Amino acid sequence: MKARIGVYVCHCGTNIAGVIDAEEVAKYAATLPDVVVARDIMYTCSDPGQNTIREDIEKHGLNRVVIAACSPKMHENTFRKTLESAGLNPYLLEIANIREQASWPHFREREKATEKAKALVRAAVAKAKLLEPLEKRELMVEKSVLVIGGGVAGIQAALDLAEAGLKVYLVEKSPSIGGHMAQLNKTFPTIDCSACILTPRMVDVANHPNITLLAYSEVVKVEGYVGNFEVTILKKARYVDEELCAGCGACADACPRKVPNEFDVGLSKRKAIYVPFPQAVPLKYTIDPASCLYMKYGRCKLCVEACPRGAINFDQKDEEVKVKVGAIIVAAGFKTFDARRIPSLGYGKYRNVITGLELERLSNASGPTGGAVLTASGEKPKSIAFIQCVGSRDLKYNSWCCRIGCMATLKQAFLIKEDDPDTEVYVCHIDMRTAGKGYEEFYRKLREMGVRFIHGVPSELFEDSDGKLMFKVFDQATCHMIELKVDMVVLQTGLEPAEDVERLQKMLNVSLSPEGFFLEAHPKLQPVEASTRGIFFAGCCHSPKDIAETVAHASAAATKAITLLSKGKVAVDPLTATINPEVCSGCEICIGICPYRAIQLTEYGGRRRAKIVDVLCQGCGSCVAACPSNAIEMKGFTEKQILAQIDALTEG
Amino acid sequence: MSRIEYPANIRVIRVMCSSRIDPVHVLYALKSGADGVLVSGCHPGDCHYINGNHRAKRRIILLKEMLKQLGLEPERVKIDWVSASEGERFTRIVKEFVEELKKLGPNPLREGIWEV
Numbered sequence: 001m002k003a004r005i006g007v008y009v010c011h012c013g014t015n016i017a018g019v020i021d022a023e024e025v026a027k028y029a030a031t032l033p034d035v036v037v038a039r040d041i042m043y044t045c046s047d048p049g050q051n052t053i054r055e056d057i058e059k060h061g062l063n064r065v066v067i068a069a070c071s072p073k074m075h076e077n078t079f080r081k082t083l084e085s086a087g088l089n090p091y092l093l094e095i096a097n098i099r100e101q102a103s104w105p106h107f108r109e110r111e112k113a114t115e116k117a118k119a120l121v122r123a124a125v126a127k128a129k130l131l132e133p134l135e136k137r138e139l140m141v142e143k144s145v146l147v148i149g150g151g152v153a154g155i156q157a158a159l160d161l162a163e164a165g166l167k168v169y170l171v172e173k174s175p176s177i178g179g180h181m182a183q184l185n186k187t188f189p190t191i192d193c194s195a196c197i198l199t200p201r202m203v204d205v206a207n208h209p210n211i212t213l214l215a216y217s218e219v220v221k222v223e224g225y226v227g228n229f230e231v232t233i234l235k236k237a238r239y240v241d242e243e244l245c246a247g248c249g250a251c252a253d254a255c256p257r258k259v260p261n262e263f264d265v266g267l268s269k270r271k272a273i274y275v276p277f278p279q280a281v282p283l284k285y286t287i288d289p290a291s292c293l294y295m296k297y298g299r300c301k302l303c304v305e306a307c308p309r310g311a312i313n314f315d316q317k318d319e320e321v322k323v324k325v326g327a328i329i330v331a332a333g334f335k336t337f338d339a340r341r342i343p344s345l346g347y348g349k350y351r352n353v354i355t356g357l358e359l360e361r362l363s364n365a366s367g368p369t370g371g372a373v374l375t376a377s378g379e380k381p382k383s384i385a386f387i388q389c390v391g392s393r394d395l396k397y398n399s400w401c402c403r404i405g406c407m408a409t410l411k412q413a414f415l416i417k418e419d420d421p422d423t424e425v426y427v428c429h430i431d432m433r434t435a436g437k438g439y440e441e442f443y444r445k446l447r448e449m450g451v452r453f454i455h456g457v458p459s460e461l462f463e464d465s466d467g468k469l470m471f472k473v474f475d476q477a478t479c480h481m482i483e484l485k486v487d488m489v490v491l492q493t494g495l496e497p498a499e500d501v502e503r504l505q506k507m508l509n510v511s512l513s514p515e516g517f518f519l520e521a522h523p524k525l526q527p528v529e530a531s532t533r534g535i536f537f538a539g540c541c542h543s544p545k546d547i548a549e550t551v552a553h554a555s556a557a558a559t560k561a562i563t564l565l566s567k568g569k570v571a572v573d574p575l576t577a578t579i580n581p582e583v584c585s586g587c588e589i590c591i592g593i594c595p596y597r598a599i600q601l602t603e604y605g606g607r608r609r610a611k612i613v614d615v616l617c618q619g620c621g622s623c624v625a626a627c628p629s630n631a632i633e634m635k636g637f638t639e640k641q642i643l644a645q646i647d648a649l650t651e652g
Numbered sequence: 653m654s655r656i657e658y659p660a661n662i663r664v665i666r667v668m669c670s671s672r673i674d675p676v677h678v679l680y681a682l683k684s685g686a687d688g689v690l691v692s693g694c695h696p697g698d699c700h701y702i703n704g705n706h707r708a709k710r711r712i713i714l715l716k717e718m719l720k721q722l723g724l725e726p727e728r729v730k731i732d733w734v735s736a737s738e739g740e741r742f743t744r745i746v747k748e749f750v751e752e753l754k755k756l757g758p759n760p761l762r763e764g765i766w767e768v
């Protein structure tokens with residue numbers, strides 16, 4: 001069929017037409033071969049703009065449309081739908097980006113910009129001629145979701161999904177859900193009790209009929225693709241029968257073995273059989289095989305005697321659970337920067353240098369000291385200095401801002417001042433960052449409460465013979481060197497990617513940013529989607545966030561998963577690569593190249609041939625350029641189309 | 653309106669990932685008279701398509717070797733990394749590239765000095 005092309009040159013108000021002579025470009029387009037109509041339109045994406053295109057398709061029998069407007073990232077989908085609604089295959093569209101690529105960057109060179117716009121339109125017309133209709137394939141989906149990580153992000157996402165009627169598998173690697181929020185004392189800026197707002201949600205997770213909670217478990221394998229992931233989960237042996245354990249704790253009372261409690265950041269002891277904290281969900285005891293006397297030395301079993309329900313079972317084995325899900329939400333959270341990496345700050349060496357997270361535990365009524373903030377010698381500190389941005393905003397360690405450190409310090413300083421207004425509190429900062437609802441107001445309140453803010457951070461701390469800490473810091477606000485001697489120093493350590501991210505990244509075939517946080521598909525428009533379809537990110541595994549932001553992000557991820565699965569099927573984007581088995585030599589080079597493991601070996605006419613699984617293919621084109629037999633073609637970006645564009649652009 | 657400017661003599665072809673670019677495309681563009689070809693992709697380790705940019709880099713490095721053997725200045729081909737939010741960086745790269753190409757002078761293939 002002969003191409004009948006319509007070309008639409010958008011003014012985009014003055015964004016384009018303020019620089020480029022849109023009318024002239026349209027006139028020029030009309031002279032190009034196979035162009036049947038060419039117009040300039042004020043706003044092509046508006047209703048009247050789209051209607052003009054629809055009418056032309058009908059009236060002039062157009063079978064290709066070229067739109068010269070903004071980036072295809074903006075409106076490619078809008079215009080595909082326009083074509084579709086006029087009965088034209090949506091892939092018979094080509095966009096010439098004359099805004100980002102011509103009017104904006106060349107706003108002072110109107111003529112050159114107009115010339116460039118013409119060239120871009122010429123190339124788009126040349127490509128459009130060679131476009132072929134492409135069909136979307138529909139795929140049935142599993143109406144269930146895997147959530148990895150049971151911090152507040154995973155909890156929020158799981159509850160939203162379950163409420164929407166989807167089946168949820170929530171996998172948490174530690175014995176209880178809750179994440180870091182369960183460790184916090186109060187939350188800024190409202191000073192709500194963290195556990196009081198979190199634990200009801202944890203209980204909701206445990207009780208929701210649509211949620212299967214797999215705590216003390218890890219995802220070990222993910223296969224398949226959007227709508228149809230096959231997931232293998234390793235449920236680690238607790239050596240306690242979850243059905244029988246009533247959470248009474250008789251076993252832990254009897255257990256003679258004490259080890260540092262991770263939940264209290266090592267500030268208290270737990271037993272070898274334990275729950276991390278009293279409100280743990282599920283409230284099931286776990287034997288830590290690395291410290292259990294029986295497991296290490298073959299003798300003890302006091303817990304077996306103590307348990308009134310016979311729940312302890314040393315023969316329990318790790319168990320593999322296989323589930324099918326339609327989507328995956330990663331909510332693996334963060335870890336805090338290890339302050340030992342900066343030895344000059346004395347953490348781990350000076351006993352009264354602690355971290356912000358340790359202070360959360362110390363000030364918590366259910367923490368190791370029953371809520372009393374005490375120095376190593378057991379006294380109430382009369383003076384405390386906070387040091388901000390430890391490991392953060394520092395090219396030697398983590399370049400990024402941890403986003404919550406300033407507010408966490410303000411909260412902790414508030415609680416200290418509230419407890420005893422006479423305690424001297426200093427905050428040494430690079431600058432205080434308090435963007436957020438009610439945050440700046442909170443900062444002002446602390447200044448009024450007499451907290452001393454010093455615009456500078458010390459590079460080295462010293463311990464005096466009396467256990468006090470001394471340091472010098474240059475205050476940029478007053479241009480004075482300040483010398484301080486305090487009872488306690490709190491290092492506000494930054495947030496960094498969780499331990500396991502690289503394994504997760506490989507397993508899920510998603511991307512990480514250079515910092516090691518999960519990388520979203522688009523920083524503005526797709527903040528929760530992975531570039532691999534069907535996978536979403538929630539909370540701090542994507543970037544540091546406070547609780548409110550984490551919850552909003554998690555709800556957004558849940559909503560995206562619900563939207564994806566609600567129709568029961570998903571359309572597979574046809575812009576994928578295909579292999580011509582007649583030409584393929586079976587060399588397998590492409591198989592190793594494909595970053596999405598989308599290429600498999602099959603039989604074709606008795607020979608080994610490569611074949612692309614269209615749902616897995618993301619359309620990057622790596623394989624196309626790699627294939628030595630030129631057997632692979634990329635739909636929408638074919639060899640012929642690209643060469644035609646080069647021809648059109650180098651002409652004239 | 654964005655106030656970032658770069659020279660108006662560059663023409664753009666969109667591909668989904670820098671790894672879609674076959675060295676043949678670059679050679680074809682040079683043969684067709686382009687004075688230079690810039691391949692730009694995501695930063696290493698930050699690839700939208702996981703690792704496509706590494707593949708592109710390797711191919712372009714090889715291609716530059718080949719250009720040398722053909723007697724064409726390898727500086728006519730450049731690969732660099734620009735993320736979606738780095739307008740300034742893109743501008744700088746384009747400006748520098750255009751300057752370099754000006755120094756090299758017109759593409760001898762275009763001038764008809766050589767036949768391919």
Ligand SMILES: Cc1cc2nc3c(=O)[nH]c(=O)nc-3n(C[C@H](O)[C@H](O)[C@H](O)COP(=O)(O)OP(=O)(O)OC[C@H]3O[C@@H](n4cnc5c(N)ncnc54)[C@H](O)[C@@H]3O)c2cc1C
Nearest residue numbers: 149151152153173179180187188332333334539540546547
């Ligand atoms: C000292 C300090 C004070 C803070 N104070 C406040 C405050 O007052 N107000 C506020 O709004 N925010 C505060 N925050 C921030 C708050 O802690 C975070 O916003 C919140 O915890 C983020 O939740 P999350 O679910 O994304 O991550 P996390 O809480 O880290 O939860 C992640 C969960 O995933 C699990 N997990 C990790 N990897 C895997 C895996 N591979 N498989 C299965 N499970 C996995 C982890 O065990 C964990 O349970 C503070 C943070 C710190 C460090």
Ligand code: SF4
Nearest residue numbers: 255292293300301303
């Ligand atoms: S057998 Fe292990 S868990 Fe049980 S009481 Fe002894 S040390 Fe503790």
Ligand code: SF4
Nearest residue numbers: 594617618620621623
């Ligand atoms: S185009 Fe990319 S994703 Fe698709 S099969 Fe080829 S290499 Fe894999």
